[in-house]
Amino acid sequence: MALFPKPLLAVSTAAILASLAFFQPAAAFDDNQKKELGDFIKQYLMEHPEVLLDAQAALDKKQEEAKLVQANKAVADNKQTIFNANYDVTVGNPKGDVTVVEFFDYNCGYCRHALSDMDALLEKDKNIRFVLKEFPILGPDSVAASKISDAFRKLAPEKYAEFHHKLLGSDGRASEDSAIEVATALGVKEDALRAEMTKSPNSGSVKETYQLATDLGLTGTPSYIIGNEAISGAVGVDVITEKVNNVRACGKTTC
Template sequence: MAFSFKKLAATALVLMPVVLPTSAGALDDAQKKEIGDFIKEYLIANPEVMLEVQDALEKKQQAARLEQASAAVKENKDALFASSHDITLGNPKGDVTVVEFFDYNCGYCKRALSDMDAILAKDKNVRFVLKEFPILGPESQAAHKVSDAFRKIAPEKYGDFHRALLGSEGRAGEESALEVAASLGVTEEAIRAKMAESPNDESVKEAYQLATSLGITGTPSYIVGDEAVFGAIGSDAIEEKVANVRSCGQTAC
């Protein structure tokens, strides 16, 4: 009698567990072909299985990514929450810190600017750390160099600079960043002198190292509590995570 994996599989489903060979090497070519044909036939008849597999894979990958990020947050707390390269908006002594990695030419970051402002307007006990992460080409790097120099010259005006440049239309670059700086009373000469004296190489290097450790590949990305949050998820979702950190010490209670 010919060995039939189709019959074996059908019988196994309704009668009893069946122990199948533990490796492909235990099967002959005919058996391997029959198994392959059966699997192909089953998947063609039930293509939704592939969607279920894809969904399970994505969930597994996301869980691994979040686990990696959580460990990296704990290992890099000082660089994330207390770096000398960053500016803090909101309450500098707030009980919950939100860190945002952003790029001045990131469209999603531009839309997420209103999320930050909404959170800061509603919650007077949030500390918001802005971490410059120029990843969208030479123009972004040039804009961030001006921004870094501006921060060092006039840190008290950095929030206004940030909102003006990130909220502007078109591509941000050196020229547009210098125009924003000038509108806030810091001259191009002062900016260029500060860039020459103190380039932002260490700032960018730190941001890239942190992003690599956290698994961050795009902007905006956030750190809330010990969780990395990828993408512009909106103010409501961030506020919920902040409330959970206050309530139970974690972003999900």
């Protein structure tokens, strides 16, 4: 009589037991059957631990796919807030054919690195619209710096790009004091900044950005929105360029 190879026999036995479990409620098994089933599953997993790795990989893939679906829906549902919020600043070509949105924090070291990525991207591609979305998540100093930044934007929007470069590119931790120092060096007085903060606080826009990030599944900075996709991390010029080119070619970041 032909014999099944041991792995095939194990799989076949597992399939039979699974079929029994499917067609019978758990209460239909007596204690001995339950113990036998449990012992078999334990033995099989001990002999074939790679099954657990395969299962984990499948779970990770399923979770990533679900996250992508959630992010795609969130992008579709929040296009105005993502791409055209009146409290964000646009650099590059304001009429560009593809928009890149960056969520950033002035105290994010990776955002400092990504600053040069943005510059290189805009230097190379004159048809990109780049939106800067403040997402102060790294403590009270970040929140304080964003308040000064928002007031500066309202008072001197034509100088915001320079302010952004100087504050994000500076050494040390961004704070209210360092943001004021940069702002005053660019010609906006501290009294004017504080008056603007009182008159028009940015708490509402920051709250909206926090909610937007939650909906998009973003948990850190920098993060990007390009086309239909939410992207986490300082992925670099080449990755962003590829996704921008794909949006131009097929309307999505992956063609």
